[in-house]
Amino acid sequence: MQSSMIGKIEKAHRYAEEPERIRFRSLEAEFRGSHDAYTVRLVGDAWDCSCNTFASQAVGTCSHVMAMQQILSSMLPDSARFRTADAGSS
Numbered sequence: 001m002q003s004s005m006i007g008k009i010e011k012a013h014r015y016a017e018e019p020e021r022i023r024f025r026s027l028e029a030e031f032r033g034s035h036d037a038y039t040v041r042l043v044g045d046a047w048d049c050s051c052n053t054f055a056s057q058a059v060g061t062c063s064h065v066m067a068m069q070q071i072l073s074s075m076l077p078d079s080a081r082f083r084t085a086d087a088g089s090s
């Protein structure tokens, strides 16, 4: 293998240990919940989920979105990280 590629692989390993280097601007994922599979989306700093809880509650979150926020925390802009329902106005 070329030495330049070995260097790139080593760099990739270092990057992989520093997920805060990565910022998701958008994503779409299938989330297999306990009862059904849902589509979770992030566009900019706005989350969306296809589940009934997200659609029926004014808080703009659900267990699927909150789980994604925990998993991806270091790769999300501050505005898309976990917030409690009353944190939006502060």
Ligand SMILES: [Zn+2]
Pocket: 038, 049, 050, 051, 052, 053, 054, 062, 063, 064, 065
């Ligand atoms: Zn949901």
